[in-house]
Amino acid sequence: MRHVIDPMDLSVAEVDELLALADDIIKDKSRYAEVCHGKKLATLFFEPSTRTRLSFEAAMMELGGNVLGFSEAASSSAAKGESVGDTVRVVSCYADIIAMRHPKEGAPMMASMKSLVPIINAGDGGHNHPTQTLTDILTIHREKGRLDNLTIGCCGDLMFGRTVHSLIKAMSRYENVKFILISPEELKIPSYIKTEVLKKQNIEYEEVTSLEEAIPKLDILYMTRVQRERFFNEADYVRLKDSYILDKAKLKGASKDLAILHPLPRVNEISTEVDNDPRAKYFDQALNGKYIRMALIMKLLGLSI
Amino acid sequence: MTIDSIQNGIVLDHIRAGRAMKLYHYLELDKLDCTVAIMKNVKSNKYGKKDILKIDDDNVDINLDVIGYIDPDITVSIIKDGKTIEKKQVEAPEKLINVVKCMNPRCITTTEQEIDQIFKLTDRATRTYRCAYCESKLKEK
Incomplete structure (x- = not known):
């Protein structure tokens, strides 16, 4: 089972593979519309985020999969004092893959030691955001x-x-x-x-x-x-x-x-x-975020078309 | 001053002067019932001054990873019937588990109870250890 915790967890060859897959998804999205049918992504966001969580969720939906999760620690069992490790262990019984954001550095690494399914680090404090x-x-x-x-x-x-x-x-x-x-x-x-x-x-x-x-x-x-x-x-x-x-x-x-x-x-x-200058690419970049996450979800779940 | 040689036990020699007490604590030698001699500032031809620890029991389980982390130049001799029967080689270990704590206040180890404190050797030449979770550099040695 593979996790992505640090941007350097992926080799140059693996990054190339993801880029090629993302490019192919962009070329013809309809071919990928059912690839994650029956699969569930859990988004465990222990701190709020707009773009990252929504792009993960949009990515899974466009692959035909389903999404569950929470968007802040207050609406999770962390509010009752449950450890992050226990939360992740339990959620990994319900989902096929987890995207996790946490304010503490190293939380996704710790989660990867407890989880039964792949973990994607969706940002851990000022540390990593692969x-x-x-x-x-x-x-x-x-x-x-x-x-x-x-x-x-x-x-x-x-x-x-x-x-x-x-x-x-x-x-x-x-x-x-x-x-x-x-x-x-x-x-x-x-x-x-x-x-x-x-x-x-x-x-x-x-x-x-x-x-x-x-x-x-x-x-x-x-x-x-x-x-x-x-x-x-x-x-x-x-x-x-x-x-x-x-x-x-x-x-x-x-x-x-x-x-x-x-x-x-x-x-x-x-x-x-x-914003209207043709050299401004930051909104395209935000859109690319969804496609690369689609490619990453597919890779970690071992799926292809 | 003389300290008797031991018949059956362990001698940690060539400890850099001033580090014997640190090693004593890391190895939790305070928990032992046997005699433990701490010799500080012993004359040394090689180092000028050095520390030595003598443990008067050869059944003690010494954590070589801790010694390798503190100083891989320390020599560990096992003594039986007054003779050295084995010299153990120590080296900086690849991983340190539950030896030291991460001091980064933003690290998950500060809030998540009961997880192992793990440090990884990231540069053998400089003996740099980093927290396996947050990658903070381990400063204390």
Whole structure:
């Protein structure tokens, strides 16, 4: 039985397989409409989430399967004091596969030790969110037709942004991928990502503070939000916040083939005036999230058409 | 100062100076009924100073994983009738189970009762251990 807890749990070959399956699903959804007939997905969301839970549920429904579960801890037996391990053990008697989100880091890993069915980590605190990483990779692949020979700019809060950390780890496995890390000094990428991933694998990267200067070099721009609460003082936040808001003016120097990604939710870090730009791919990315989850559910259940 | 050699027991030698008490606690030697000698700051040609632990009972079950985690250079000698009959090799173990606790307040181990505290060796060269659940680096040694 296979679980997906960490984005790196899947080999490059397995990721390729998932991308090919997702592409095939997108090509002709009707062929997959009954593939999960009679199967049940349990969504155990111990903290609220909109996109992730709904995209998992939509994915299972589009595969012809059924969905059960809860969307917050208060409506689960956790409110009565049941351990997460017991909850998962019981639910695994009722469902064929579980997607689980929990605020505590490592909760899905622990769940995988108790469960009788495959567990998909749907986010564990600030730790891992593998289906977001797969979504990002599918989007890059669909937009660029490749995962190698790319310059990827990651912009915003690179210190606390788990999606960026996972994306860097996952994309580091492909040839000639270069990263430009764009952030304020206060929110630079943690040193362990540099030493344990980038330097260890001899991956070219640069750390810069100006989005405008970096943007012309990029194939992919991965935006994240600079949050007020990450700053020690309000003055620094006010001084810096606009530098990392993407608008039409900042896009002037960008390549016409740039793809702009964002894991969402967006607050104000991408101006809505960018939404109609053909390079804005973040809503396509959200849709891709459903397709890659369909592919992952099929793979973990060992199903094919 | 002299401490008698033991007839039947276990000697942990070449403990880095100052670590004997830590090892004593991790190995739960306080729970033993037999004589245990803790020698601190013993002169050593190799290290300058070292600690030694002598356990006067050869039936004690010593957790070699704990020793390998604290310091794989420690030597473990089994003594029978006053002679060393076996020297056990220790090395940093691949997994540490219920030896140390994860200190990350956001880790599931802080709220989920009765689950094993598991750490995995992620880099043998630097002897880096990470929590099997949240992947936090184990700092305490």
